[in-house]
Amino acid sequence: MQRTLMAAAVAVALQGTIASAQSLEEITILGDREQVRNLPGSAALVDAEQIRIEAANDINQLLKTVPGIYIQEEDGYGLRPNIGIRGATSERASKITLLEDGVMIAPAPYSNPAAYYFPTTLRMSSVEVLKGAPLLRYGPQTTGGVVNMISTPIPQESAGSLKLRAGENGEGDLLANYGARAGDFGFLIETAQRRSDGFKDIDHSGRDSGYDISDYVLKLGWETGQQSLLFKAQYSEEISDETYLGLTDADFARDENRRYGLSSIDEMDNDHQGYNLTYRLALSERVKASAVAYHNEFARNWFKLSGGSSLVGAANAGDAFAQGVLDGSEDIAGLSYKNNSREYESRGLELNFDIDLGEHQLALGGRSHRDEMDRYQPQDIYDQVGGELVFVRSVQPTGGDNRFEKADALAFWAVDSWHATDALNLNLALRYEDVESRRRQYSDPERLADPSVRGNDSSEWLPGVSLVYDLNPNWQLLAGVHKGFSPLGGGATSNEDPETSVNWEAGLRYEGGWFVEAIGFYSDFDNKAENCSNASPCSNGATSGSFVTGEAVIQGLELQAGTVFTPGAMSVPLNLMYTYTDAAISEENAALGFSDGDSLASVPENTFSLRMGLETRIGWNNYAVVKYIDELCMSIGCNKDGDAFNRSEDLWVVDVISRYALTDSMVAYLRVENLFDEQAIVSRIPDGARPNKPRTASVGFEWNF
DSSP states (O other): OHHHHHHHHHHHHHHTSOSOSSOOOOOOSSOSHHHHTTOSSOEEEEOHHHHHHTTOOOHHHHHTTSTTEEEOOSSSSOSSOOEEETTBOOGGGTTSEEEETTEEOSSBTTTBOOOSOOOOGGGEEEEEEEOSGGGGGSOSOOSSOEEEEEEOOOOSSSEEEEEEEEEGGGEEEEEEEEEEEETTEEEEEEEEEEEEOOSOEETTOOOOOOEEEEEEEEEEEEEOSSEEEEEEEEEEEEEEOOOSBOBOHHHHHHOTTEEOGGGTTOEEEEEEEEEEEEEEEEOSSSEEEEEEEEEEEEEEEEEEESSHHHHHHHHHTTOHHHHHHHHTOSOEEEEEEEEEEEEEEEEEEEEEEEEEOSSEEEEEEEEEEEEEEEEEOOEEEEEEETTEEEEEEEEOOOGGGEEEEEEEEEEEEEEEEEEOSSSEEEEEEEEEEEEEEEEEEOSSTTOOSOOEEEEEEEEEEEEEEEEEEESSSSEEEEEEEEEEEEOOOTTOOTTOOOEEEEEEEEEEEEESSSEEEEEEEEEEEEEEEEEOOSSSOOTTSOOSSEEEEEEEEEEEEEEEEEEEEOOTTOBEEEEEEEEEEEEEEOSOBTTTTBOTTOBOTTOOSEEEEEEEEEBOTTSEEEEEEEEEEOOOBSSTTHHHHOOGGGBOOOEEEEEEEEEEESSSSEEEEEEEESTTOOOOEEEOTTBSBEEOOOOEEEEEEEEEO
């Protein structure tokens, strides 16, 4: 009986809706930790407790504790993360499905999925990761996994919280919210404010290298016994003094936290607004319906140096003039600083029906979606004279800097969670994606001449099946296979095919005094493709469109284990994670110069994390988080080319947190990130060696009222 009830709860979690209409909770895809550990597929939950304990504000550091996830750091703060999952490589998180409260949150998920916008981690109450065949319920990216970020829900009664943190380098975080209910109505207001002066020092400049972020959320809810309505509005602004320009290896060895004066005027300026309306209706005891309408807008201008990689590459090769230009001791004319200015819009309507047929729990639904990106990127020309930047002129945009891209997509899905026997739960899934993408590229700044036009139409049926089988009360077997799909994006031409793959997983779970899980995965690609951007240039150097690299295999093993020891009056929670991955070209490709066995870009061979704590009855609790990530190839084949500049460095980092409960509702804490101040080259793209965050201490205060 207990297993039957659990199977029903798991089915509801997988179908992505709330079981009762009497709820204003946001849409979750997993449920709680117990449900995660019984899914007919692999998943992970970074719950509110972990986020609270670690005082988390960087999605990269949170996800480094999840098996099967690959992080390629960029700015040290996780402002624009590069997240990969299994067969989905990490190119600006464009190969995974990103959701906030069940709604796609990438700026343009089909035409331009690169995550130049990412929700403020500080205001999230939990983070869900779903892998394997059950992810076919979500999309459009269905190869590696789904990351769903859950924002603060409307409270059940009047309640609020205030969280403050202050640290080195002028870092400061504030999270404040308050919500209440009156009869059938409820509301929540929340703001997250973040700032930092940055940890890098810019040559010949008094400017900071940090950021200022303001984020605001309003939720209004109404519910009765059979239906509920939830409205959410979000607005955020960011100004960050970030650059693509890294360092030469020699300069990195002398001072990892240096920035060249050429990047002193680089700045990201963006704003995002999003609106969701979710309606739920219980049509009967066995049939529940939900509808979600959403509209997101994102505008950004990342003003930054173009072509810095050529200077860094030349200096790495021993070019004294290039090194002098970077140092500011050599004058140079004609430096180009591009206004990487783009406006994105996405909108859609999603319908879903959850049908309880006893042994079968069905989810049937569809989504109509449109997104677009308008790119208009003028360039400013500067000369460097005596180490100072002198403005010369502006150049209006044409060609690739002046274009409009859009995509229209229809998706349908059918998921059957079938409790076949007392021991066997099957999950049968079928998804259909139909995508039409178009690009108009203009040869004149005024867009008066006829543009060049390209487009692509593609459609895919994506089947999948997975199972979980109870071997006995402690052991479970899980397995699954599904077809993966990744849209080509707005720049695709008519003769290109989207990336597809066949993805397998199989493993064992044990739950007793310990929870232990071991899962092997295997992804076979006929046409592995890279998404090209300035942030993540493809292996052929392209910074737009896609680059099809041919047949490839990504395979590996995920391990995790957790328990709680109770010596005397103390508790010692312990959680370990390890992932091994082999990602390589699987067939000779003479036309592109690839060989069987060439390592793929942005996938580490080994990742590891250890989370442990020492909790006492007097309210003084201490925790440590140990994280390791192996070196990464910056482009395909670094395992064979002998080029030291084509790979990052491996990195160990230890974070410690000490928390003390002042009262039942107030906690103070000390947090030290990167305790041993270990820094390494975590990335070399796009324009030189980049470090992780150095040792940074901060103090914080939490008050729940």
